[in-house]
Amino acid sequence: xxxxxxxxxxxxxxxxxxxxxxxxxxxxxxxxxxxxxxxxxxxxxxxxxxxxxxxxxxxxxxxxxxxxxxxxxxxxxxxxxxxxxxxxxxxxxxxxxxxxxxxxxxxxxxxxxxxxxxxxxxxxxxxxxxxxxxxxxxxxxxxxxxxxxxxxxxxxxxxxxxxxxxxxxxxxxxxxxxxxxxxxxxxxxxxxxxxxxxxxxxxxxxxxxxxxxxxxxxxxxxxxxxxxxxxxxxxxxxxxxxxxxxxxxxxxxxxxxxxxxxxxxxxxxxxxxxxxxxxxxxxxxxxxxxxxxxxxxxxxxxxxxxxxxxxxxxxxxxxxxxxxxxxxxxxxxxxxxxxxxxxxxxxxxxxxxxxxxxxxxxxxxxxxxxxxxxxxxxxxxxxxxxxxxxxxxxxxxxxxxxxxxxxxxxxxxxxxxxxxxxxxxxxxxxxxxxxxxxxxxxxxxxxxxxxxxxxxxxxxxxxxxxxxxxxxxxxxxxxxxxxxxxxxxxxxxxxxxxxxxxxxxxxxxxxxxxxxxxxxxxxxxxxxxxxxxxxxxxxxxxxxxxxxxxxxxxxxxxxxxxxxxxxxxxxxxxxxxxxxxxxxxxxxxxxxxxxxxxxxxxxxxxxxxxxxxxxxxxxxxxxxxxxxxxxxxxxxxxxxxxxxxxxxxxxxxxxxxxxxxxxxxxxxxxxxxxxxxxxxxxxxxxxxxxxxxxxxxxxxxxxxxxxxxxxxxxxxxxxxxxxxxxxxxxxxxxxxxxxxxxxxxxxxxx
Numbered sequence: 163x164x165x166x167x168x169x170x171x172x173x174x175x176x177x178x179x180x181x182x183x184x185x186x187x188x189x190x191x192x193x194x195x196x197x198x199x200x201x202x203x204x205x206x207x208x209x210x211x212x213x214x215x216x217x218x219x220x221x222x223x224x225x226x227x228x229x230x231x232x233x234x235x236x237x238x239x240x241x242x243x244x245x246x247x248x249x250x251x252x253x254x255x256x257x258x259x260x261x262x263x264x265x266x267x268x269x270x271x272x273x274x275x276x277x278x279x280x281x282x283x284x285x286x287x288x289x290x291x292x293x294x295x296x297x298x299x300x301x302x303x304x305x306x307x308x309x310x311x312x313x314x315x316x317x318x319x320x321x322x323x324x325x326x327x328x329x330x331x332x333x334x335x336x337x338x339x340x341x342x343x344x345x346x347x348x349x350x351x352x353x354x355x356x357x358x359x360x361x362x363x364x365x366x367x368x369x370x371x372x373x374x375x376x377x378x379x380x381x382x383x384x385x386x387x388x389x390x391x392x393x394x395x396x397x398x399x400x401x402x403x404x405x406x407x408x409x410x411x412x413x414x415x416x417x418x419x420x421x422x423x424x425x426x427x428x429x430x431x432x433x434x435x436x437x438x439x440x441x442x443x444x445x446x447x448x449x450x451x452x453x454x455x456x457x458x459x460x461x462x463x464x465x466x467x468x469x470x471x472x473x474x475x476x477x478x479x480x481x482x483x484x485x486x487x488x489x490x491x492x493x494x495x496x497x498x499x500x501x502x503x504x505x506x507x508x509x510x511x512x513x514x515x516x517x518x519x520x521x522x523x524x525x526x527x528x529x530x531x532x533x534x535x536x537x538x539x540x541x542x543x544x545x546x547x548x549x550x551x552x553x554x555x556x557x558x559x560x561x562x563x564x565x566x567x568x569x570x571x572x573x574x575x576x577x578x579x580x581x582x583x584x585x586x587x588x589x590x591x592x593x594x595x596x597x598x599x600x601x602x603x604x605x606x607x608x609x610x611x612x613x614x615x616x617x618x619x620x621x622x623x624x625x626x627x628x629x630x631x632x633x634x635x636x637x638x639x640x641x642x643x644x645x646x647x648x649x650x651x652x653x654x655x656x657x658x659x660x661x662x663x664x665x666x667x668x669x670x671x672x673x674x675x676x677x678x679x680x681x682x683x684x685x686x687x688x689x690x691x692x693x694x695x696x697x698x699x700x701x702x703x704x705x706x707x708x709x710x711x712x713x714x715x716x717x718x719x720x721x722x723x724x725x726x727x728x729x730x731x732x733x734x735x736x737x738x739x740x741x742x743x744x745x746x747x748x749x750x751x752x753x754x755x756x757x758x759x760x761x762x763x764x765x766x767x768x769x770x771x772x773x774x775x776x777x778x779x780x781x782x783x784x785x786x787x788x789x790x791x792x793x794x795x796x797x798x799x800x801x802x803x804x805x806x807x808x809x810x811x812x813x814x815x816x817x818x819x820x821x822x823x824x825x826x827x828x829x830x831x832x833x834x835x836x837x838x839x840x841x842x843x844x845x846x847x848x849x850x851x852x853x854x855x856x857x858x859x860x861x862x863x864x865x866x867x868x869x870x871x872x873x874x875x876x877x878x879x880x881x882x883x884x885x886x887x888x889x890x891x892x893x894x895x896x897x898x899x900x901x902x903x904x905x906x907x908x909x910x911x912x
Contacts, residue, residue, distance in 0.1 A: 217499070235442065248440070253371035257377060265408045270327060277363050287592070293355075306349070314327065317481065334351065347420075364434065382403075388602070401442055405438060415427055474603075482510060488503070490545065497546065497564045503542055556694075577597060584697065595624075598613070641884060641890075642658065646710070646723070652681075711725070728764070730756040765784045765832055769849055781797045786813065818833075825843075829845075842857065869881055884908070890907070891904065
C-alpha cells in the first residue's frame with residue numbers, strides 16, 4: 163500500500179510499507195538515504211516523455227563475497243538449518259487425501275461461479291489502455307487491496323496450463339479495516355481476460371500447511387506476483403513464497419474460518435485455497451534481514467535486498483525473476499531520483515520453472531535447484547518503486563511521479579511509469595492510475611499490464627489494464643555494422659547512438675550502444691538477429707559520422723581480433739576507436755578536414771597494398787563528399803592512406819553501406835539507395851567499384867541501413883535496415899542481392 167502503515171510478513175519482518183519512510187525491522191535505516199539531499203516540499207510536474215534525473219545502471223560496488231551471501235535458498239529442498247526447514251510437500255500430500263485438488267484450468271472452466279468484472283470504468287491516464295474494472299463490491303472494498311499482478315502472457319510456457327485463455331492473476335492483502343487486521347490474510351484472483359468485454363474472475367485464499375491435518379491463512383503483505391510455467395512467486399519484503407497452479411484446493415465448507423474441521427475444509431468463505439509449496443529466503447547474514455544499503459556490523463557484509471516489485475524476463479539467455487528493492491520517499495520530500503536501491507536478476511531453471519543456479523546452463527546436471535544467486539545487479543534511483551518489468555535489457559519502473567511528496571495524505575496524485583536502459587538517462591513514459599502497483603510484461607502481444615490499489619468507498623477507482631510496451635525514439639545517428647565481433651561470441655555486432663541525450667540528464671550523455679549479434683542456428687531454434695543492447699561509450703552527441711571498419715588497428719598476432727570504429731566529430735576531425743573486448747579503447751585522432759565528408763562506410767579490403775600490388779587484408783573506407791565525389795581510402799595499419807576518386811554524383815544517393823561480398827568474387831560490394839527510393843548494388847572490383855545494378859524499389863521508407871556480416875550462417879553477408887516507423891529488418895544476403903526481409907527487435911520504434 164502507499165499509505166504509511168506497519169506490517170509483518172510471515173517471517174516476522176517489520177517494515178513501514180508505502181511512499182512514506184520505511185524504518186528498522188528489516189534493517190532499513192537512515193543509512194539507505196546516503197546521498198539524499200533535502201528537497202523542498204513543493205510539487206513539481208514533468209510532462210510525459212521528459213528525461214528525469216533518475217538513473218538505472220549496473221551495480222559494481224557490492225563485493226562478490228557479499229553477493230554470494232545473497233543466495234535465495236529453498237526451505238523445502240535447499241541447504242537450510244533444521245529450524246528453518248519446511249515440510250510443505252509432506253503436509254500438503256497428507257491434506258490432499260481430504261481435499262479435492264484442481265488446477266488453474268479447472269477453476270477457470272469449472273462449475274464454480276466466478277465474479278463478473280466490468281468494462282474499464284475509471285480513468286487510466288494512459289493512451290491506448292485496454293482492461294477491466296473489478297465488480298462494484300471489490301472496487302470499493304476497503305478491507306482488501308490489490309498489490310501484485312502477473313499473467314499467462316509473461317511466458318509462452320505459461321499458456322500450456324491455460325490453453326486458449328488469457329489470464330491475469332492479482333495478489334491482495336487485508337487492511338486494518340478487515341476483521342483479521344492488517345496483513346492478516348492474502349489472496350490471489352484469477353481473471354479470465356480472453357475477452358475484455360466479458361471478464362470473470364475467481365478468488366483463492368493463500369494458505370500454508372501447519373501439519374498433515376491442518377492449514378492456516380498465509381499472513382503478510384502481498385507486494386508483488388509473477389508467474390512462470392506452473393508456479394506463482396509471491397514477494398513480501400524478505401523472501402518469496404511459491405505456489406503450484408496444478409495444486410489448487412476446492413473447499414467443502416463456506417464458513418469464515420480457515421483450516422480443517424473434521425472432514426470439512428474452509429478458506430474464509432472462499433471456494434478455493436492455494437497452498438504454499440515452497441519458500442525462498444535469504445541465507446545470509448540472516449534470513450529475516452534485508453536492505454542492501456546496510457552493512458552487517460559483525461561480518462562487514464551488505465545485507466541482501468528487500469523486495470518490492472517482481473516480474474519475469476524471458477528475453478535473456480536464461481529466464482529470470484527481476485526484483486526491485488524497497489525505496490521510499492522520505493517524509494516531506496518529493497520524488498527527487500537520488501535514493502539508491504538495488505535491482506536484481508535471479509535465474510530460473512527453464513526446464514522446471516523453479517529458482518535455480520548453474521555455472522553452466524547447457525549442463526542441466528549441474529543446476530542447483532535449491533539455491534539461486536544474483537545473476538546480475540543494477541542500481542536505480544527511481545524512488546518509491548512499486549513494480550518493475552524488464553525486456554531485452556530495458557527496464558520499466560512503476561513509482562511516484564515527480565510531483566509526489568512523501569507522506570502527504572492530500573497528495574493522491576497519479577503514479578508514473580519510467581523506462582531506461584542500464585547506464586542511460588531515465589525517461590518519464592506515462593502517467594497511470596493512483597497508487598499503481600506491480601507490472602507484468604507479455605512479450606507475445608508486447609503489452610504491459612498494471613493494477614492500482616486506490617481505496618475509494620464512494621465510487622471506486624481501481625483498474626486493471628494493459629498498454630503497449632514503450633517505444634523508444636529513433637536513433638540520432640545511423641546504425642553501424644561493426645564488420646566483426648566485439649563481445650567475443652563470434653557473431654558480428656551492431657552499434658547505435660542512444661537518442662535524445664541531454665546534458666544534466668544523468669550518466670551516459672550521447673551513449674554509444676552495442677547490440678550483440680546472434681547467429682542463425684536452426685538446430686537449436688535460434689533465429690539470426692541481435693541481443694539486448696548495452697552501453698559501450700558516452701558523450702557521442704558531438705560525433706557526426708560513425709563507421710565500423712573491421713580490424714584496422716591490427717591486433718597483435720595470436721591475440722583476438724576486434725573491429726575498430728572511425729568517427730568524425732562536428733569539428734571535422736577524424737578519430738580511430740580501437741576495438742577491445744566489449745567496447746573501445748581511448749580514441750586517437752587521425753586527421754582533420756573531414757567536415758566536407760557527407761557519408762562514409764567501411765567496405766572491407768578493395769584496394770591492394772601499393773608496394774606489392776597484393777591483398778593487404780586491411781579494410782578500406784568509402785566516403786562521399788559534399789560535392790558528390792566518391793573516394794576510397796585504403797586501410798593502413800592503424801589508419802588510412804591517400805584517397806582515390808572512384809565516382810561522382812553520389813550526392814544523389816541518400817544511403818550508402820558497405821555490405822561485403824554479395825557477388826561471389828571475393829571482393830566486397832556496396833549497396834546504395836537514391837533519392838527516388840531505388841536500391842542499387844555496386845559490385846566491388848580491385849581498386850574501385852563497377853557499374854551499378856538496380857536491385858529493387860520502395861526503399862524510400864528506409865531511414866538507415868548497414869551491412870552486418872554473416873548472421874544467417876550461409877556464408878553470405880546480410881543487411882539491417884531501419885524503416886521510418888522504427889521497425890528494423892534483417893535482409894539475408896543471397897548471390898547478387900538480398901533475400902526476403904525478417905523483422906528484428908532493436909527496441910527502436912515510434
